[in-house]
Amino acid sequence: MTKEEKAELRKAFADIPGTYVFTPEHSRKGYALNIFCMSLNKAENRAEFGKDESAYLDKFDLTAEQKEAVLKRQWLKMLELGGNIYYTFKIAIFDRKSMQHVGGKMSGITEDEFKEMMLSGGRSIIGNRSKKEYEV
């Protein structure tokens, strides 16, 4: 692949609406946030996080904005700040929340509305391929 093709590919990712491709920049930005999320795989860490979320988060090198997004469960914000859904979903597992709950929060609908949408075939790809389609 040529240098130009690689750059073109990155540009095209940015054109997909409502999608945060986990690029190297994204990964660097969200590293500490995602490593915190990863720590919730261990039962003892989940217990500690449950006792005092803020104090537990201080053990990781999150930015103030990232920490706030975690504490307030701002799912979309976490992605914007470098979170990756497989990592941030660990917080939802901790909260005993479903992927539909999180999906609803990220797309501005309720969990029930999200479930209903999935039962009726999911979010349509039509009109959701390119940001340009949003401008029409």
Next chain:
Amino acid sequence: MAKIIAGIGCSHVPAVGAASDHGKTEDGYWTPLFAALPAARKWIKDLAPDVLILVYNDHASAFSLELIPTFAIGVAQWFENADEGYGRRQIPNVEGHPELAWHITESCILDGFDLTIANKMDVDHGCSVPLTVFFGEPAAWPVKVIPICVNVIQYPPPTARRCYDLGKAIRKAVEEYDGELKVAIAGTGGMSHQLQGERSGVINTEFDVNYLDNLRDNNDVNRDRSHLEYIREAGSEGIELVMWQIMRGAMNEKVVEKFRKYHVASSNTAFGVICFENAPEEKSAAEIKAMKEPVLVEYANALGITAHVNDLKKDTLEKVLSKLGYS
């Protein structure tokens, strides 16, 4: 010699494992999917593979951003089920096949695929859900498993083309193995789904059905697709479909479809299962006409035609000739 006898494509939605673990396979939501599975389970049971090479991706379970192998092969005797945040699934641990796994590792690296070697690797739903789909809830899995873990979370994942070529290298390795083993290979993940962002919940049935059809008949289309097309058309997590290409690369160019189920939606995902066997060697019309009835019936079945010795030989013969384009 060991031989690849079967290829599987299978989604690995975690909720499917949870439905099985919590006895919900017959509630209304899960019935359409689970009710379809007995035929796939019978198919794999009849084939009775000794080893299943299971290609999947880890979801922040065994690997984190601290270490991101593009392709990692599990060479251990045992693999424990990971705690993904819920506690470990109460299902059997996965038994490996270290001898074949090390053989594949050696062969693939010498042939140009620099696999990461994992002696300790917990396996998550990516590996365990396909086992549930095919084997239900046994006390021990009836097959040894070689887990091959692919990075599809951190961009860039390997290309579909690279995955397909790895499948070819794996097949060569398997066929060079000295023991007598029947080997199945599964590519897992997909189909279309997006878990993240404002576009979460996106499903593209047309893309998925084309992917399945092309996987059987015209896989160059799938193999040559770019990351961009997969992500845009099948959703950011639909990129997992590149892993099915490892399975496809390990199969003959011509395959016979033995089972298919496509279901929207399981949780946030379009669930797809497809089962292939290698198509038999092509025979000339004269050779086919000269076949004795039991041989003809067996050949017809291998081609995916439902035939029985009680059928009229003339009818079976006609179907076979037509299938191969001789009449």
